[in-house]
Amino acid sequence: MAANAILFLGIYLLSRLISPAEFGRYSAFQAMVLAVYPLLTLRYEYAIPVARSDGSARALLTLSLLLSVSATAVLSVGVLVLRGCCLPVEWISPAVAELIPLMGFAAVSASLASIFQLAAVRTGALRAMGVGRVLRAVCMTVGQVALALIVARGASSLIVGELVANLVLAAILAWASARYLPKLSVALQGRNIGKLWAAAKRFRAFALVSVPHAVSHQALVAIQGVAIGVLYGPTAMGHYFLMRKVLFSTIGLVSTALYQVCFSEASKTKGNHARLRELWTYSASLLAIVTIPIAVMLLFLGEQIFALLFGTEWASAGSLAAAAFPIIIMEPIAAAMAFMPAFLKRQPAAFGWSLTQNIVGIGSVWVIFLAGGRIEQAILGSSLAVAAVMLAYVVWLRAASAPSATQMAATQ
Structure with a gap:
């Protein structure tokens, strides 16, 4: 509740600093990020709270992190290739065009925040999750307002502010859920790779059912907003x-x-x-x-x-x-x-x-x-x-x- 109140205050302040056109460009960018970020982890993080054993939960956490990082590289290359041919020039501003390569990093920051929130649910770190959400809201509001005042009163300031806020939330919850985060070198050993593959097969329903629903819904919301931008x-x-x-x-x-x-x-x-x-x-x-x-x-x-x-x-x-x-x-x-x-x-x-x-x-x-x-x-x-x-x-x-x-x- 407190986090949402802070975010609403942020919208109120930004409406005095940002023009409707720039807010629309930021929101379109944000909607596209929300449409692609479920693809980064294939929604395996949503199985972390319901895994029967701690070993399975750790395997799902590691799997989600590895998928997220590797998919970010593919997404970043993809948006660079498609930037010049698939984005409507009528509504995208030069400042936002410069930030299109950051779409992969924006998606991975949202993905990491989601992963560690669900890890916090698994470990019972609910107080840390509540504090983290409030700090994210504060960081996002202060960061966006400060960037709009100091750097540029445009969509780029809002995009960077939200990206940083998501990383702050992910860092706080990663610290709170540290006992579920094995060392990467250990996770990549042959025996543990087998556990990751077994976890991926066991919980494949999350990828087969949840991902198409989440991606199609968010993509169509983004398309409707962008369509309004192109048409009106x-x-x-x-x-x-x-x-x-x-x-x-x-x-x-x-x-x-x-x-x-x-x-x-x-x-x-x-x-x-x-x-x-x-x-x-x-x-x-x-x-x-x-x-x-x-x-x-x-x-x-x-x-x-x-x-x-x-x-x-x-x-x-x-x-x-x-x-x-x-x-x-x-x-x-x-x-x-x-x-x-x-x-x-x-x-x-x-x-x-x-x-x-x-x-x-x-x-x-x-x-x-x-x-x-x-x-x-x-x-x-x-x-x-x-x-x-x-x-x-x-x-x-x-x-x-x-x-x-x-x-x-x-x-x-």
């Missing part, structure tokens, strides 16, 4: 990304905590569909209590609220938030079901729904642009289309979670 300009892209960051970070603050509670409770149900439905109703109700008032307030006062918080230059982000009203209403209902596909064994289908949702959102923006619509109309059309897919997903998942006749008889 970098300033509109900045307004769009600020709206998403403020709005969905607020919703995510509540939904993430609820997801953790519901996942823990669902693991005790042993396939009881009726109990899963009860958990969904409970979490959806709590999320709706938080998000519906926000949605109604932004619908009528979006521009005024954003202008008051971030300055008149950002008022248009408030109008985009008002246009996103349908998805703000549906988001808590769909987000509350995030824990259910794993227990219903419907992850591939849930991945298909997520992919459909993002493709429909991007397609709607393009269609409305080609029809001559304004950015607000594009966001409204996209929100309506995505909300319709979310509604269909909720109906499908409710049907899939209907208690069987045996469960109903047992309940009675």
Whole structure:
């Protein structure tokens, strides 16, 4: 909670220093990094907390670190090769173009932070993880503001500030989880390489299921933002990304905590569909209590609220938030079901729904642009289309979670 409050304060300060166009370029860079960094470790770090033995956990930690470092080299070469032919020159600034080779390092810093957070969960270093997140938020806010004031008021300052903050978090959590970090020379011995390979095969489901879902979702979010930049300009892209960051970070603050509670409770149900439905109703109700008032307030006062918080230059982000009203209403209902596909064994289908949702959102923006619509109309059309897919997903998942006749008889 404290870390998110500090980051929100950082957004408030940076909105006074950075133009919407530069914030859009930074956010597009950040979104692309989030899209590629799951490929660095193939999500093997997510198996660290659930490994049955400490030996398996250490093998997964070492495997994740080795994959992350080696993939960074490949990614850095790849972005250098593709920089000149695959990036739209309409929205990328010269300063950001110079930092494109840093994309690999930005991805590995995010990857290391993720790896050591999960190692901290395994070792029980939860206090260190909480302190580390707060220090990351402080370091990121202070670093970005200082660089914007001293070096350049542009996207490059924000990119470098976040990269350094992620490395600080990774270093703190690596220290807290030191007993799980074997020496690299020991890890690379023949016997231990065999353990790494065995761990990779045993937990390959994380690579086969989680990676496509994470990459496709983040990539499509990045593509939608970049598409808005290409179609409507970098300033509109900045307004769009600020709206998403403020709005969905607020919703995510509540939904993430609820997801953790519901996942823990669902693991005790042993396939009881009726109990899963009860958990969904409970979490959806709590999320709706938080998000519906926000949605109604932004619908009528979006521009005024954003202008008051971030300055008149950002008022248009408030109008985009008002246009996103349908998805703000549906988001808590769909987000509350995030824990259910794993227990219903419907992850591939849930991945298909997520992919459909993002493709429909991007397609709607393009269609409305080609029809001559304004950015607000594009966001409204996209929100309506995505909300319709979310509604269909909720109906499908409710049907899939209907208690069987045996469960109903047992309940009675």
